[in-house]
Structure formats: structure tokens, C-alpha cells
Amino acid sequence: MIKSTLHISIIRTLRGIGSRMIERTWRLGAGARLFFLTLVYSGESFRRFNLTLREVYSTGVMSLLIIIVSAFFVGMVLALQGYNTLQKYGSSEAIGVLVALSLVRELGPVVTALLFAGRAGTAITAEIGLMKTTEQLSAMEMMAVNPIARVIAPRFWAGVISMPILASLFSMVGILGGYLVAVPLIGVDDGAFWSQMQANVDFRLDIVNGVIKSIVFGVACTMIALFEGYDAPPTAEGVSRATTRTVVISSLTVLALDFILTSFMLEV
Amino acid sequence: MDRTTIDLWVGIFVALGVAALLGLAMKVGNLTSSKIxxxxxxxxxxxxxxxxxxxxxxxxxxxxxxxxxxxxxxxxxxxxxxxxxxxxxxxxxxxxxxxxxxxxxxxxxxxxxxxxxxxxxxxxxxxxxxxxxxVVLEKMISQFLFSKASENKSDDKSDDGSNSKATKAKSTELGAAPF
Amino acid sequence: MTPNIVEIDNLSFGYKGRVLHKGINMVFPRGKVVAIMGGSGSGKTTLLRLIGGQIRPSKGEVRVDGDVVHKQDRDGIYKLRRKMGMLFQHGALFTDLSVFDNVAFPMRELTDLPESMIRDLVLMKLNAVGLRGAHALMPTELSGGMARRVALARAIALDPNIIMYDEPFAGLDPITMGVICDLIRTLNDALGTTSIIVSHDVKETFMIADYVYFVANGEVVAEGTPDDLMQSTLPFVHQFVHGEKDGPVPFHYAAKNYQSELLGRVSVK
Missing domain, CATH: 2.40.30 (Elongation Factor Tu (Ef-tu); domain 3)
Incomplete structure (x- = not known):
């Protein structure tokens, strides 16, 4: 008797895992198709650049404050923690290098992408989801206007444009925050801070690679947010779940992509 | 929606981004110093x-x-x-x-x-x-330790000529290294 | 030129194993107001989507102006849709655009008209629905009835040959209902379009429709002019038209025997 219930519950669990796998795969395929269609119907986003510009405003400009404030704090914490460790080895001048390299290579692109997913990604998902729920996308279709060209593609390109800008700002503001802690507060030498940094941060290997990372994250985060909104069940619950999924999937994707990109860039 | 204010803000946004990138390149990176x-x-x-x-x-x-x-x-x-x-x-x-x-x-x-x-x-x-x-640190440290050890040895048995010769050779080598 | 602008021929549609329509035949003559009536969930709105080519029938076909809808490619369908205007149940106004921009949207997207002409046209359309004064408002500032009138102005923005109304009377107060009712009829006659109304509001629909189809269980169960149908002795039509609680459409959703369900509590989980 006990054996048979165990048996049934195992089968049920396996079946659940299987159906979830199928569901995930299906969504992956649908997402890839939306990505492809977005690229195909991107012409209008550039021909009528005002459409894209408006979305740059609502994704990029609206994320400025959170990016700048977070970058400032992240930079200050990095300087504090870095100093704490580095002064034990008598190389507190290297604090500039530590702050700059951490920000430019990793924290700038990654934290920006995570904040972007939370700030702009959720907004995109909720907006598209609600447009679907209130039949705005259907209405557009019925007016012979392609919603992918008119709604999805401009938002996609706006995200791809905004992300590297935000990430560069994040790195720069973070370094300034680190400078404020290291130089006036702790008393590290001003010249050593900058010169060590310049000696060790390579423009192509570190800064350009950081920008490339942020562009890739921009594509991933924006596309995930758009797909989740476009695919959301047209109910209040459906949109709220899609919004949550945007944050979860974007964050995981960004971290995984970061590992892959870093391993390529470090050429190990 | 007012187009011009949006244009202005996007303009500021892009300008900030370019400024940050330039700042990174000039002030943080070695773009200026490597291309002197x-x-x-x-x-x-x-x-x-x-x-x-x-x-x-x-x-x-x-x-x-x-x-x-x-x-x-x-x-x-x-x-x-x-x-x-x-x-x-x-x-x-x-x-x-x-x-x-x-x-x-x-x-x-x-x-x-x-x-x-x-x-x-x-x-x-x-x-x-x-x-x-x-200067390879490990080499330096091992040379230093060896010479110390052999110095002690030579203090104990000062009659061992070959050993002290080795010590002399080592210490000159060590002396050449810039401390 | 066929006398009927839309023809539905032996159309069947179903999804996820559920059959929604089985062999529906309907014709929509030019210049008429034709209503499709039926209970909630009888697939009325789906019929509009089939006409608009948003979904494909599993059997049969829909012809708009002689062209089979589901055999068109994307461009063909878009070309057909430019002959159609659709009023969605809740208006489906673009919430990020003002009333003016909403009505101007199809003109800006689909034509190369200069902005000055678009301005005049938009004001004309808004005037037709009596909301010229509201052109600067945002959709969130409108009442339900006003939103639907703006949506109507947007649906007629490009002077379509066919206007489809999805539940145009649902959730409106009697005065607004009367206004919308009147608008549908006047616009139809003034613009010489064909109107397809999907509704379950008997009084209003019968007041303006020239011809009515009754849909139930995926089939056309009755058709005729409103006067004919008022007199109909068919049990379903009689129940529907007079709003009786019980009849061919049962009050209870299909369930097990009431008594045994109450007594045998163990079997209910």
C-alpha cells in the first residue's frame, strides 16, 4: 500500500519535471522566434527614430537616478573594503586599480544589468502585458499595424542603446565614489590613485570588453522583458507573474552570460 | 507628450554616457598613456x-x-x-x-x-x-635561508673548508641581488 | 463586386480540443447592420477574429470582398484589414497616447497624409462621435462610454468598408447605450459601411440591426430580421429574447446528481 503511493508520487514528480522541461523549451523557442521577428521588423525603429528615442527616455533616462546612486555606493564600499585588505599588505595605493578593475570589468556591466532588469525590465513587461490584456496589441493588429515593428522593436533597440550608456556611467560614478572614500577620507595619495589605475586598466582589454558585455546584457535583458510581456496570459495574475519572471530570468541570464563572456575575454 | 523635453533628456543621457566612456578611456584607462x-x-x-x-x-x-x-x-x-x-x-x-x-x-x-x-x-x-x-622572491629567500644555515654550520665546525667555500660563493650571489 | 461584403462558408473552428464552431454559414450584405447574438462563451468574438484573420479556421473559409482571409499572406491580410475597423469591447485605446493621437494613430501609421490634414480629419472624426472637445485628454481621464466613442472614432479613422463591434453596449449606462446605439446606425448610413455587431443586449441590438444571427453550441440556431425573431417560437430564441432564467440553456452548469453529492461527502474533495 505504502509502496504504491510512493510509486505514484515518484511518477507524478517525474511527470511534473518533464512537463516543466517541455514548457521551458517551448518558451525558449517562442522567445527566439520573437527575437528573430524583432530583428526582421526593426527597420521602422530606425526610419522613425523618434519611436526609439521615446523608449530610450522611458528605459534609459528613467533609470539614471537609480544607476548613479547605486554606483556611488558600490564604489565607496569597494574602496572601503579594498583598503581594509590592501593596507595589510602595504599596497594601499593599489586601491584605485582594485576599484577601477572591479567596476569596469564586472560590477559596472553586471550590476547595471541587474538594476536595469528590476527598473526598466519590469516596466517593459508590465506595459506590454497590460497592452495585451487591454487588447491594445490586438487593436493594432486589426488596424494593419504590426505590433512587433511598432511596439516591440523600438523598445528593444532602446534597451540595447541604453545599457552600455548606463554601464559606462555606473563605472565612472563608481570610480568617483571610490576616489572620494580613498583620497579625501582615507588619505591615499591622489596621484598614486590615478596613476596606478591608468597603469593597470587597459582600454581595449578592460573598458571595451566591459562595454561589449553591457551590450550583450542589454540585448538579453530587454528581450526577456519584452518576451515575458508579449507572452503573458492576459490577466492581472498573468502580468504580475510575468513581471516576476522577468527579474528572475534576466538576473540568472546576466550572471550566466557574464561567466561565459568573461571566460572568453580572459582567454583562459 | 512633449517631444522636445524628451529629446532634451535623451540628449543629456547620451552626452552623459559619452562623457563617462571618455572619462573611463582618458582618466581610468591607459588610452592616453599607451599612445604617447x-x-x-x-x-x-x-x-x-x-x-x-x-x-x-x-x-x-x-x-x-x-x-x-x-x-x-x-x-x-x-x-x-x-x-x-x-x-x-x-x-x-x-x-x-x-x-x-x-x-x-x-x-x-x-x-x-x-x-x-x-x-x-x-x-x-x-x-x-x-x-x-x-628578482625572483623564492630564489632570494631560499638563497638567504641556505646561506644562514651554512653560516651556522660553519660556526659549529669551522675546520670544514669546503663548506665555507660554498657559503662564500652563495653570499656573493646574494650580495648581487638588489635588496 | 459581390453583393455580400463578408461571407462565412461552412466555417469550423476549435482549439485545445474544444470545438467552438461547427459549420457556420453567414452572409453580411453591403450597407447593412448585421448582428451576431448568443450567450457568453458561444464564440461570437472569435467569429470577429476569424473575419479579421487573427486566427485560422480549422475548416471552411471566410471571404472578405471575395478574398479568402486565411489564404492571404501577411501583406494580404493587412490589405484586407485596412478595409475593416474594429471597436473592441473596452475600447482598447492606447493608454500612452492622447485622444487626438489615438484617432490619428491609424492615419499616421498607414498613410502619408500631411500633419495639417490629419489634424482636420481627426477633429472631423471626433466631432462625429461628439468628443471634439475632449481631444487633449488622456484615455485614463475618460469614462467608459467616452472611451468607447473615441475608439469608434479611431475605428472609422480611415473610412473602412466594414466596422466590427465587439460588445458595444456591455457595461454602459442607459443614456450612453442610447448614444452608442444611435451612433452605430447613423455612421453606418452616413458612411455607407457594413456593420457587424456582436452583442448579447437584445433590446439595443434589435433596435438597430437589419438582420440577426443567433449562435449557440457552435451553430447558427436562428436567423432573421429582429421582428421575425421577436415572434419566434423556437425555444432557445424565445428564452434569449425574453430573458428567461431556465429553458434550453439550463440554469445549472452540468453537475452530478445534487442529492448524491450532498450526501456522499467522501467522494467530493
């Missing part, structure tokens, strides 16, 4: 370069005058060939002395140039003859 106008290239052979890497600074009297371009291995002499680019504004005499130093005790390694007294200056493609290898 025209350079001339000279090479130097070292028996041991320690952990010197491409893009490491080349300094003279503490001033960055160039950068390490590439490091290759010469399999005929079993030496490392370090190619360095030096700013055209700074000519160096032919008998310039190239050292590999470490910034601080554990810092990164750089090439230090000490000017000689020759009338002729280094030209593009020239070779620096006088070089001194990187």
Missing part, C-alpha cells in the same frame, strides 16, 4: 623576466617613458626577448641599462631604464645589451 604619440621600438634579452607582462610600464627615473610591447622566447639562447616601445621624445644612449624591477614588495613588475654615457642614442630596432633579470 610616436614611439620607437627596442628589444632587450633577459634570462628571467619574472612575471613581467605586455603593457607593463617602462620607467626611467620613475617616469613612464614607454610600454612593454611583446615578450617572446628565444629558443636558441633560452632567453626572453622583451620588445619595448619608448616615446620618441625621450632618446636614450646606446649603453642604457635595462632592469626588471618590482613596484613595492609584491607589486607588479616593470622595466626600469638607467641611462649610460654613450654619445649615440638608441634607434628603432636596436638591442639593449646590458640587462639585469627580475
Amino acid at each position: 604619440g610616436d614611439t620607437y621600438s627596442v628589444s632587450a634579452a633577459f634570462e628571467n623576466i619574472g612575471s613581467l607582462k605586455p603593457h607593463a610600464p617602462v620607467k626611467s627615473a620613475g617616469v613612464v617613458v614607454g610600454r612593454v610591447d611583446s615578450i617572446t622566447f628565444d629558443s636558441s639562447k633560452y632567453e626572453a626577448i622583451v620588445k619595448i616601445n619608448i616615446d620618441k621624445r625621450y632618446p636614450f644612449p646606446k649603453d642604457t641599462f635595462a632592469n626588471i624591477y618590482t613596484a613595492g614588495l609584491l607589486g607588479e613588475q616593470y622595466v626600469g631604464l638607467e641611462a649610460g654615457g654613450d654619445e649615440d642614442t638608441l634607434k628603432n630596432g636596436d638591442k639593449i645589451i646590458k640587462t639585469q633579470d627580475a
Whole structure:
């Protein structure tokens, strides 16, 4: 008797895992198709650049404050923690290098992408989801206007444009925050801070690679947010779940992509 | 929705982004210092370069005058060939002395140039003859420990001639290393 | 030129194993107001989507102006849709655009008209629905009835040949209902279009429709002019038209025997 219930519950669990796998795969395929269609119907986003510009405003400009404030704090914490460790080895001048390299290579692109997913990604998902729920996308279709060209593609390109800008700002503001802690507060030498940094941060290997990372994250985060909104069940619950999924999937994707990109860039 | 205010904000946004990128390139990165106008290239052979890497600074009297371009291995002499680019504004005499130093005790390694007294200056493609290898910390420490140990030994049995000879040889070697 | 602008021929549609329509035949003559009536969930709105080519029938076909809808490619369908205007149940106004921009949207997207002409046209359309004064408002500032009138102005923005109304009377107060009712009829006659109304509001629909189809269980169960149908003795039509609680459409959703379900509590989980 006990054996048979165990048996049934195992089968049920396996079946659940299987159906979830199928569901995930299906969504992956649908997402890839939306990505492809977005690229195909991107012409209008550039021909009528005002459409894209408006979305740059609502994704990029609206994320400025959170990016700048977070970058400032992240930079200050990095300087504090870095100093704490580095002064034990008598190389507190290297604090500039530590702050700059951490920000430019990793924290700038990654934290920006995570904040972007939370700030702009959720907004995109909720907006598209609600447009679907209130039949705005259907209405557009019925007016012979392609919603992918008119709604999805401009938002996609706006995200791809905004992300590297935000990430560069994040790195720069973070370094300034680190400078404020290291130089006036702790008393590290001003010249050593900058010169060590310049000696060790390579423009192509570190800064350009950081920008490339942020562009890739921009594509991933924006596309995930758009797909989740476009695919959301047209109910209040459906949109709220899609919004949550945007944050979860974007964050995981960004971290995984970061590992892959870093391993390529470090050429190990 | 007012187009012009949006345009303005997007303009500010993009300008900030470009400024940040420029700031990163100029102030943080080595874009300015690595491309100090025209350079001339000279090479130097070292028996041991320690952990010197491409893009490491080349300094003279503490001033960055160039950068390490590439490091290759010469399999005929079993030496490392370090190619360095030096700013055209700074000519160096032919008998310039190239050292590999470490910034601080554990810092990164750089090439230090000490000017000689020759009338002729280094030209593009020239070779620096006088070089001194990187100090390898482990080697130094082991030499120091060995010499200490053998000193103690020689104190105990001062009649052992061969041992003290070895100690002498080691300590001269150690003395050559710049502490 | 066929006398019927839209023809539905032996159309069947179903999804996820559920059959929604089985062999529906309907014709929509030019210049008429034709209503499709039926209970909630009888697939009325789906019929509009089939006409608009948003979904494909599993059997049969829909012809708009002689062209089979589901055999068109994307461009063909878009070309057909430019002959159609659709009023969605809740208006489906673009919430990020003002009333003016909403009505101007199809003109800006689909035509190359200069902005000055678009301005005049938009004001004309808004005037037709009596909301010229509201052109600067945002959709969130409108009442339900006003939103639907703006949506109507947007649906007629490009002077379509066919206007489809999805539940145009649902959730409106009697005065607004009367206004919308009147608008549908006047616009139909003034613009010479064909109107397809999907509704379950008997009084209003019968007041303006020239011809009515009754849909139930995926089939057309009755058709005729409103007057004919009022007199109909068919049990379903009688129940529907007079709003009786019980009849061919049962009050109870299909369930097990009531008594045994109450007594045998163990079997209910």
C-alpha cells in the first residue's frame, strides 16, 4: 500500500519535471522566434527614430537616478573594503586599480544589468502585458499595424542603446565614489590613485570588453522583458507573474552570460 | 507628450554616457598613456623576466617613458626577448641599462631604464645589451635561508673548508641581488 | 463586386480540443447592420477574429470582398484589414497616447497624409462621435462610454468598408447605450459601411440591426430580421429574447446528481 503511493508520487514528480522541461523549451523557442521577428521588423525603429528615442527616455533616462546612486555606493564600499585588505599588505595605493578593475570589468556591466532588469525590465513587461490584456496589441493588429515593428522593436533597440550608456556611467560614478572614500577620507595619495589605475586598466582589454558585455546584457535583458510581456496570459495574475519572471530570468541570464563572456575575454 | 523635453533628456543621457566612456578611456584607462604619440621600438634579452607582462610600464627615473610591447622566447639562447616601445621624445644612449624591477614588495613588475654615457642614442630596432633579470622572491629567500644555515654550520665546525667555500660563493650571489 | 461584403462558408473552428464552431454559414450584405447574438462563451468574438484573420479556421473559409482571409499572406491580410475597423469591447485605446493621437494613430501609421490634414480629419472624426472637445485628454481621464466613442472614432479613422463591434453596449449606462446605439446606425448610413455587431443586449441590438444571427453550441440556431425573431417560437430564441432564467440553456452548469453529492461527502474533495 505504502509502496504504491510512493510509486505514484515518484511518477507524478517525474511527470511534473518533464512537463516543466517541455514548457521551458517551448518558451525558449517562442522567445527566439520573437527575437528573430524583432530583428526582421526593426527597420521602422530606425526610419522613425523618434519611436526609439521615446523608449530610450522611458528605459534609459528613467533609470539614471537609480544607476548613479547605486554606483556611488558600490564604489565607496569597494574602496572601503579594498583598503581594509590592501593596507595589510602595504599596497594601499593599489586601491584605485582594485576599484577601477572591479567596476569596469564586472560590477559596472553586471550590476547595471541587474538594476536595469528590476527598473526598466519590469516596466517593459508590465506595459506590454497590460497592452495585451487591454487588447491594445490586438487593436493594432486589426488596424494593419504590426505590433512587433511598432511596439516591440523600438523598445528593444532602446534597451540595447541604453545599457552600455548606463554601464559606462555606473563605472565612472563608481570610480568617483571610490576616489572620494580613498583620497579625501582615507588619505591615499591622489596621484598614486590615478596613476596606478591608468597603469593597470587597459582600454581595449578592460573598458571595451566591459562595454561589449553591457551590450550583450542589454540585448538579453530587454528581450526577456519584452518576451515575458508579449507572452503573458492576459490577466492581472498573468502580468504580475510575468513581471516576476522577468527579474528572475534576466538576473540568472546576466550572471550566466557574464561567466561565459568573461571566460572568453580572459582567454583562459 | 512633449517631444522636445524628451529629446532634451535623451540628449543629456547620451552626452552623459559619452562623457563617462571618455572619462573611463582618458582618466581610468591607459588610452592616453599607451599612445604617447610616436614611439620607437627596442628589444632587450633577459634570462628571467619574472612575471613581467605586455603593457607593463617602462620607467626611467620613475617616469613612464614607454610600454612593454611583446615578450617572446628565444629558443636558441633560452632567453626572453622583451620588445619595448619608448616615446620618441625621450632618446636614450646606446649603453642604457635595462632592469626588471618590482613596484613595492609584491607589486607588479616593470622595466626600469638607467641611462649610460654613450654619445649615440638608441634607434628603432636596436638591442639593449646590458640587462639585469627580475628578482625572483623564492630564489632570494631560499638563497638567504641556505646561506644562514651554512653560516651556522660553519660556526659549529669551522675546520670544514669546503663548506665555507660554498657559503662564500652563495653570499656573493646574494650580495648581487638588489635588496 | 459581390453583393455580400463578408461571407462565412461552412466555417469550423476549435482549439485545445474544444470545438467552438461547427459549420457556420453567414452572409453580411453591403450597407447593412448585421448582428451576431448568443450567450457568453458561444464564440461570437472569435467569429470577429476569424473575419479579421487573427486566427485560422480549422475548416471552411471566410471571404472578405471575395478574398479568402486565411489564404492571404501577411501583406494580404493587412490589405484586407485596412478595409475593416474594429471597436473592441473596452475600447482598447492606447493608454500612452492622447485622444487626438489615438484617432490619428491609424492615419499616421498607414498613410502619408500631411500633419495639417490629419489634424482636420481627426477633429472631423471626433466631432462625429461628439468628443471634439475632449481631444487633449488622456484615455485614463475618460469614462467608459467616452472611451468607447473615441475608439469608434479611431475605428472609422480611415473610412473602412466594414466596422466590427465587439460588445458595444456591455457595461454602459442607459443614456450612453442610447448614444452608442444611435451612433452605430447613423455612421453606418452616413458612411455607407457594413456593420457587424456582436452583442448579447437584445433590446439595443434589435433596435438597430437589419438582420440577426443567433449562435449557440457552435451553430447558427436562428436567423432573421429582429421582428421575425421577436415572434419566434423556437425555444432557445424565445428564452434569449425574453430573458428567461431556465429553458434550453439550463440554469445549472452540468453537475452530478445534487442529492448524491450532498450526501456522499467522501467522494467530493
